[in-house]
Amino acid sequence: MPSFFLQFIRHYLLSLQFFTRIPVTGRLADWVGFSPAMLRASAGHFPGVGLLVGSVLALFTAGLLALLPPTDSAPLVAAALGTALGVLLTGAFHEDGLADVADGLxxxxDRERALGIMKDSRVGAFGAIAVMLMLLCKVTLLALLGDVSGPLMAAALLVAHVVSRTWPLLTIRWLPHVGDVAGSKSKPLADQISGAALRTGLIWCVLALALTVAVQVTTGFIAINMTDAGLLQALLNALMASLVAWAVMARWFWRRLGGFTGDCLGATQQVCEVAFYLGLGLSL
Known part of the structure; x- marks a missing residue:
């Protein structure tokens, strides 16, 4: 196998190891290896990790919808259990970032005081409320999409988990890292990611969108009551809603902190994911 593909696989597995609870251990972990440079390069596979997580959640949700009684409550049950599975797969990594950002900001x-609060492992009122509302928004918006179409709900999960992990790469690329770099969980990402890593992330994003559109065009299965062009427009609207959410978050971090921390990246992922579901729902 060419060295390029071996490096690609190693970087992907390292990203999987860093951003999820999916085990990459033992001899496999030894083969993957580790260095700060590798971890920075692996950040470009953050959306690829989203593709795996989103695919697992999409299959899990579709399976639940097939097994549950065909009632109005089925999409809500599937959305709640699928969201819980997503938290387990990622170890609440991004939800924790959202809580810290909400508590700090x-x-x-005061900038320095806010950064100090964000480093505190305890969760305050702002953080608890933010996570609760975020989970509530996810479950209800997914249930709404499930009411329209179960396959559409599954497709939304897959694409949203990729898209929402793409925009934070722009934050790393364009904003400086602030705070205590040495003690930060985002220390490997403190340096700006390379253009190659950013292109890798964008390729993962385009792949997820193209896969969804191809399945719809080929089978008409995702959105039975929509034309192919209608679904494409809805996905583009959702993509733009997610991008606007990223821009708002990035501007907020720049104004309040002068840059980003690892918690900011997790918070951005959460907000952009919900914005994607909202944009898709408003487009139907």
Whole structure:
């Protein structure tokens, strides 16, 4: 196998190891290896990790919808259990970032004080409320999409988990890392990612969108009551809603902190994921 593909696989597995609870251990972990440079390069596979997580959740949700009684409550049950599985797969990594950002920026207008709060492992009122509302938004928006079409709900899960992990790469690329780099869980990402890593992330994003559109065009299965062009427009609207959410978050971090922390990346992923579901729902 060419060295390029071996390096691609190693970087992907390292990203999987860093961003999820999916085990990459033992001899496989030894083969993958580790270095700060490798971990920075693996950030480009963050959307690829989303493709795997989103695919697992999409299959799990579709399976639940097939097994549950065909009632109005079935999409809500599937959305709640699928969201719980997503938290387990990622170890609440991004939800934790959202909580820390909400506590820090909600708890103090002073930059240094806000950064200090964000480093505190305890969860305050702002953080608890933010995570609760975020999970509520996810479940209800997914249930709404499931009411329209079960396959559409599954497709939304797959694409949203990729797209929402693409925009944080722009944050890393264009904003400086702030705070205590040495003690930060985002230390490997403190340096700007390379253009090659950014292109890798964008390729993962385009792949997920192309796969979804191809399945719809080939089978007409995802959105039975929509034309292919209608689904494409809805996906583009959802993509734009997610991009706008990223821009708002990036501007907020720049104004309040002068850059980003690892918690900011997790919070951005959560907000952009929900924005994608909302944009898709508003387009139907």
């Amino acid at each position: 909600g708890g103090s207008a």
